[in-house]
Amino acid sequence: MHNRKLGPFQVSAIGLGCMNLSHAYGAPVSAEQGERVLLSALDAGVTLFDTATLYGFGANETLVGRVMKPYRQKFTLASKCGMQGVDVNGDGKLVRVIDGRPATLRKTCEDSLRRLQTDVIDLYYLHRWDKTVPIEESVGALGELVRKGYIRSIGLSEVSASTLRRAHAEHPVAALQTEYSLWTRNPEIAVLDACKELGIAFVAFSPVGRGFLCGTLQDVSTLHATDIRRSMPRFAPDNYTANLQQLTAVSQVAKDMGCTPAQLAIAWLLHRGDHIIPIPGTTSLSHLAEDLEAANVSIDAATIAKLDRLISQHTVVGSRYNAQSNSEVDTENF
Numbered sequence: 001m002h003n004r005k006l007g008p009f010q011v012s013a014i015g016l017g018c019m020n021l022s023h024a025y026g027a028p029v030s031a032e033q034g035e036r037v038l039l040s041a042l043d044a045g046v047t048l049f050d051t052a053t054l055y056g057f058g059a060n061e062t063l064v065g066r067v068m069k070p071y072r073q074k075f076t077l078a079s080k081c082g083m084q085g086v087d088v089n090g091d092g093k094l095v096r097v098i099d100g101r102p103a104t105l106r107k108t109c110e111d112s113l114r115r116l117q118t119d120v121i122d123l124y125y126l127h128r129w130d131k132t133v134p135i136e137e138s139v140g141a142l143g144e145l146v147r148k149g150y151i152r153s154i155g156l157s158e159v160s161a162s163t164l165r166r167a168h169a170e171h172p173v174a175a176l177q178t179e180y181s182l183w184t185r186n187p188e189i190a191v192l193d194a195c196k197e198l199g200i201a202f203v204a205f206s207p208v209g210r211g212f213l214c215g216t217l218q219d220v221s222t223l224h225a226t227d228i229r230r231s232m233p234r235f236a237p238d239n240y241t242a243n244l245q246q247l248t249a250v251s252q253v254a255k256d257m258g259c260t261p262a263q264l265a266i267a268w269l270l271h272r273g274d275h276i277i278p279i280p281g282t283t284s285l286s287h288l289a290e291d292l293e294a295a296n297v298s299i300d301a302a303t304i305a306k307l308d309r310l311i312s313q314h315t316v317v318g319s320r321y322n323a324q325s326n327s328e329v330d331t332e333n334f
C-alpha cells in the first residue's frame with residue numbers, strides 16, 4: 001500500500017481503527033480474534049493503528065499493547081486522551097467523562113503508556129476539546145509531553161477550523177481526526193482546507209459510515225443492545241430505512257466500477273485529498289482485506305460528481321449525533 005504523510009511519519013494510506021475490537025458496536029470480540037485482526041492488518045501493510053484511552057475504558061489500549069509490542073518499530077501508534085471512564089458516583093461503574101485539564105492529560109498519558117507497553121506514543125490526540133478549558137491549555141499540556149519525550153506528536157479530534165488554528169498556534173498539530181465519509185460531509189465546510197493549508201493530516205474516522213455505507217447492515221433492530229449506533233438519529237429505524245434507499249444507487253456505482261460499496265466509500269476519501277487518511281474499523285478478517293483493497297480503486301471525476309448528486313449531507317435523513325453527543329463536539333452536526 002502507498003504511504004501518506006502524517007506529521008513526521010509516513011503511514012499507510014489506510015490505517016486501522018481498533019475501537020470496535022473492544023468497544024462501541026456490541027460485545028467486544030474475543031482476545032484471539034482481536035489479535036488476528038491486528039496482526040493481519042500489520043501483515044497486509046497497515047502502519048497506522050488507532051486506539052484511545054476511552055475504548056473499552058482502557059481495554060483496547062491493553063489489547064493493542066499486548067499484541068503489537070513485538071512489532072512496535074514497524075508502525076505508527078496513535079492513541080487519545082481527554083475522554084475516559086471515571087467512577088463518578090463511587091459505585092465502581094465507569095462513566096464517560098470529558099476532561100482536558102493539564103493534570104488529567106498528564107496522568108492519562110502515563111496510563112496509556114503503561115497499557116500500550118511502550119516508552120513513547122507516536123501520535124496522541126485530544127479526543128474531545130473540553131470546552132471548560134481553553135484549547136491552548138490542553139494543547140500546551142500535550143506540548144509538554146512532547147518535550148518530555150512521552151509522545152512524539154499531537155492530534156485533535158472533532159474540532160472546528162478556528163479551534164484548530166488556535167491549537168496549532170500553541171503547538172504544531174500533526175493530525176486532525178474527524179468523522180468524514182460520503183454521508184458525513186461537515187469537514188468540507190472549512191476544516192479540510194485548514195488542514196491542507198497548515199500541513200496537518202486529516203484522519204477520517206467512521207469512513208464506511210459505521211457500517212452503513214457497506215450495504216450489509218439492513219436491519220437496525222438486529223444491533224446489539226449496547227451498540228452506540230442505537231442512539232444515533234440516522235440509525236433510528238425510520239431514518240435508516242430512508243437512508244438505505246439512497247444506498248441502492250451508490251451500491252450500483254460500486255458494482256459498475258467492479259468494487260464493493262465499502263471499497264468505494266474508502267477510495268472516495270482517498271481521492272478527496274492527499275492529506276486524508278481513512279481508518280476503517282472491523283472485527284472481521286474478510287472485511288479487513290476488502291477495506292484495504294480500496295487503496296487500489298481509482299475513481300474518476302465524473303463518478304465523484306455522480307456520488308455528490310446521489311448522497312451527501314443534503315440527502316441523508318437524520319443527524320449523525322444525538323443532542324448530548326453533539327454538545328460535546330466543536331463541529332457541525334450532519
Ligand SMILES: NC(=O)c1ccc[n+]([C@@H]2O[C@H](COP(=O)([O-])OP(=O)(O)OC[C@H]3O[C@@H](n4cnc5c(N)ncnc54)[C@H](OP(=O)(O)O)[C@@H]3O)[C@@H](O)[C@H]2O)c1
Pocket residue numbers: 016017018019020025050051127157158177178204205206207208209210211212214216262279280281282283284286287288290291
Ligand atoms: N475520534 C473519534 O471521536 C472517533 C469516533 C469513532 C471512531 N473513531 C476511530 O475510527 C475508527 C473507525 O470508525 P468506526 O469503527 O466508527 O466506523 P467505520 O470504520 O466506518 O465502520 C465500522 C463498522 O463497519 C463494519 N465494516 C467495516 N468494513 C466492512 C466491510 N467491508 N463490509 C461490511 N461491514 C464492514 C464493521 O463491522 P465488522 O466488524 O463486521 O466488519 C463495523 O461495524 C474506529 O475504530 C476508531 O479508531 C474515532
